[in-house]
Amino acid sequence: MPGNKQTPVLIVGGGPAGLAAAHALASIGQKAILVDKEPALGGAPILSGYARLVPSGEWAKDAIGGMVSRVEGNALVACHKGCTVKEFAGSPGAFVAQLSDGTRLEAGAAILCTGFTHFDSVNKPEWGFGTYPDVVTTTQVEQMISSGKGVRCPSDGRKPERVAILLCVGSRDRQIGREWCSKICCTVSCNIAMEIREELPGCHVYIYYMDIRTFGLYETKYYWASQEEYKVKYIKARVAEVTSNGEKLIIKAEDTLVKRPITIPFDLVVHAIGMDPNVDNKLLAATFGIDLEPHGFIGKAAAYGTLGETSRPGVFVAGAATGPETIDDSIAQGKAAAIAAFALATARAQAVAA
Amino acid sequence: MPGNKQTPVLIVGGGPAGLAAAHALASIGQKAILVDKEPALGGAPILSGYARLVPSGEWAKDAIGGMVSRVEGNALVACHKGCTVKEFAGSPGAFVAQLSDGTRLEAGAAILCTGFTHFDSVNKPEWGFGTYPDVVTTTQVEQMISSGKGVRCPSDGRKPERVAILLCVGSRDRQIGREWCSKICCTVSCNIAMEIREELPGCHVYIYYMDIRTFGLYETKYYWASQEEYKVKYIKARVAEVTSNGEKLIIKAEDTLVKRPITIPFDLVVHAIGMDPNVDNKLLAATFGIDLEPHGFIGKAAAYGTLGETSRPGVFVAGAATGPETIDDSIAQGKAAAIAAFALATARAQAVAA
Numbered sequence: 251m252p253g254n255k256q257t258p259v260l261i262v263g264g265g266p267a268g269l270a271a272a273h274a275l276a277s278i279g280q281k282a283i284l285v286d287k288e289p290a291l292g293g294a295p296i297l298s299g300y301a302r303l304v305p306s307g308e309w310a311k312d313a314i315g316g317m318v319s320r321v322e323g324n325a326l327v328a329c330h331k332g333c334t335v336k337e338f339a340g341s342p343g344a345f346v347a348q349l350s351d352g353t354r355l356e357a358g359a360a361i362l363c364t365g366f367t368h369f370d371s372v373n374k375p376e377w378g379f380g381t382y383p384d385v386v387t388t389t390q391v392e393q394m395i396s397s398g399k400g401v402r403c404p405s406d407g408r409k410p411e412r413v414a415i416l417l418c419v420g421s422r423d424r425q426i427g428r429e430w431c432s433k434i435c436c437t438v439s440c441n442i443a444m445e446i447r448e449e450l451p452g453c454h455v456y457i458y459y460m461d462i463r464t465f466g467l468y469e470t471k472y473y474w475a476s477q478e479e480y481k482v483k484y485i486k487a488r489v490a491e492v493t494s495n496g497e498k499l500i501i502k503a504e505d506t507l508v509k510r511p512i513t514i515p516f517d518l519v520v521h522a523i524g525m526d527p528n529v530d531n532k533l534l535a536a537t538f539g540i541d542l543e544p545h546g547f548i549g550k551a552a553a554y555g556t557l558g559e560t561s562r563p564g565v566f567v568a569g570a571a572t573g574p575e576t577i578d579d580s581i582a583q584g585k586a587a588a589i590a591a592f593a594l595a596t597a598r599a600q601a602v603a604a
Numbered sequence: 605m606p607g608n609k610q611t612p613v614l615i616v617g618g619g620p621a622g623l624a625a626a627h628a629l630a631s632i633g634q635k636a637i638l639v640d641k642e643p644a645l646g647g648a649p650i651l652s653g654y655a656r657l658v659p660s661g662e663w664a665k666d667a668i669g670g671m672v673s674r675v676e677g678n679a680l681v682a683c684h685k686g687c688t689v690k691e692f693a694g695s696p697g698a699f700v701a702q703l704s705d706g707t708r709l710e711a712g713a714a715i716l717c718t719g720f721t722h723f724d725s726v727n728k729p730e731w732g733f734g735t736y737p738d739v740v741t742t743t744q745v746e747q748m749i750s751s752g753k754g755v756r757c758p759s760d761g762r763k764p765e766r767v768a769i770l771l772c773v774g775s776r777d778r779q780i781g782r783e784w785c786s787k788i789c790c791t792v793s794c795n796i797a798m799e800i801r802e803e804l805p806g807c808h809v810y811i812y813y814m815d816i817r818t819f820g821l822y823e824t825k826y827y828w829a830s831q832e833e834y835k836v837k838y839i840k841a842r843v844a845e846v847t848s849n850g851e852k853l854i855i856k857a858e859d860t861l862v863k864r865p866i867t868i869p870f871d872l873v874v875h876a877i878g879m880d881p882n883v884d885n886k887l888l889a890a891t892f893g894i895d896l897e898p899h900g901f902i903g904k905a906a907a908y909g910t911l912g913e914t915s916r917p918g919v920f921v922a923g924a925a926t927g928p929e930t931i932d933d934s935i936a937q938g939k940a941a942a943i944a945a946f947a948l949a950t951a952r953a954q955a956v957a958a
């Protein structure tokens with residue numbers, strides 16, 4: 251174990267990936283500096299008020315909140331909240347960072363766990379968000395569930411009798427410059443559909459989709475369970491528009507299986523919003539001297555032997571900063587970057603000592 | 605850094621996850637014992653002769669072969685090939701393992717990276733494998749490409765003019781007890797389709813699918829590129845059977861978009877085979893005293909704070925052993941398990957020393 255003079259590892263972003271990295275480093279005696287621009291740690295699952303997470307079924311406030319507590323209570327992790335990195339210079343093993351709170355520190359390596367930005371549904375106006383109060387996002391439904399108040403129509407607080415979840419809002423959509431798939435929204439939407447059916451057994455829930463991407467073991471746990479145990483209905487369709495007849499929301503679409511237009515009324519329409527690159531990525535790229543990939547996410551090494559490396563030696567990246575990612579893989583990537591950062595910081599410390 | 609008396613970490617399985625774990629441990633000065641039942645390391649990408657890998661585009665023999673070389677050449681990693689673990693007893697920090705080659709060793713922790721078994725297409729007889737020599741698997745096409753001989757019809761060695769790739773062979777198929785999705789076959793099939801079009805520009809390549817699951821950034825790199833740059837054709841269909849008219853293979857299917865039967869002749873039909881649980885999983889479960897999940901993969905902790913743990917403390921799991929997985933996530937999970945195993949081995953060593 252390195253002694254007290256060890257150089258810490260700088261971690262930027264305190265969501266699942268950053269929390270996992272910080273805890274992993276502390277668990278092997280390595281100091282970490284965790285910087286988050288928000289006033290609280292936890293990333294999207296905490297700050298956006300997610301409910302039960304995929305695939306563990308844990309409540310976000312327990313699962314990710316627990317990861318926050320064990321990091322904030324760890325003497326080896328110094329947390330700088332409401333803080334950003336202003337300057338980052340030096341070389342692997344011997345970086346110097348200047349933080350916005352005035353702190354100047356040395357770091358052996360850096361791990362960027364800066365996550366994503368939720369797609370803003372106002373950029374898909376023909377689907378009704380911003381026009382009709384009962385058109386909401388998956389994030390808003392998560393908040394309704396996690397608040398304990400249940401899923402209600404924002405316009406008047408009534409329990410919806412018919413809910414539609416529209417997949418791929420801000421994903422797989424070239425018209426609005428989001429050609430990528432956001433990876434986990436299909437599975438999250440299956441999960442939300444089941445949550446709604448559990449709270450409101452009389453409510454009919456429909457999912458409008460292009461392809462259902464409940465990959466791996468999510469297939470049985472979410473796709474099949476939602477259909478067979480929870481009677482969620484799936485419609486393969488291209489949605490044209492969401493309007494209102496004054497009483498109900500009306501979804502006009504083309505059913506791509508029967509090649510016919512379908513018009514169905516709903517009480518609540520949910521946009522399954524995708525993951526945009528973090529809005530700060532250009533600034534991060536400039537500060538850390540790293541490359542972004544063509545969509546605007548943080549670029550990572552393609553070679554299997556060097557996964558988790560950015561274009562700058564000694565600066566690693568993990569989680570949804572590199573593209574749409576699940577929470578469990580973000581955690582694995584955070585830990586993977588941690589061991590690589592530790593190796594670098596330690597090798598340098600040993601070289602200096604020798 | 606622990607001294608020479610440190611207890612090593614036992615890693616079972618020398619595919620991408622196991623190689624990543626071993627290298628990560630060695631890079632921070634931790635000894636590892638890597639046991640593989642096969643006479644050579646590398647796992648499926650090497651032993652099954654994969655060609656260019658998703659998503660790096662590296663040749664398997666270079667990418668995974670390079671990971672093998674750096675592990676085999678590392679003094680901190682002891683490789684036991686053609687060897688299995690016969691007995692495993694003890695507790696976290698102080699396990700004792702008996703190997704089939706007679707070695708008896710102490711281990712601070714164990715990481716199971718025992719991967720998957722390819723689905724055997726003879727279990728889907730109506731799709732022609734085993735009956736017609738020109739019905740092959742994705743693995744066989746990978747071998748044709750990686751051998752440098754190119755994609756040919758096995759029956760007579762001719763260049764195929766029309767190739768069909770059938771997705772979900774041994775996946776999402778309850779009739780044969782494989783209800784899970786194998787996660788990466790869609791993307792691998794897009795990749796293979798582009799490889800075929802590149803080698804044989806006159807060849808028509810069709811992909812028969814239920815849903816296309818090129819999740820995340822694979823959407824643009826594989827799904828769109830295969831259609832737009834490589835003119836691969838996609839047919840959403842339920843395949844009924846593959847037969848022969850004596851000259852061509854005949855695929856009978858129902859096109860689920862136009863709800864009509866379609867019958868198309870091909871020279872070569874490729875089964876995109878899925879990932880079964882490793883056939884040794886029951887034995888591994890008994891030897892290591894761990895639980896399997898309902899499909900027969902190795903069970904892992906659902907809680908985010910403890911990802912990578914099995915039901916037995918001190919025994920971790922990474923990669924496709926836990927369910928269908930990509931190579932890059934297998935590598936991240938291998939490294940993540942490595943840091944957890946290192947923490948455990950080190951904490952115990954320190955406790956004993958104190």
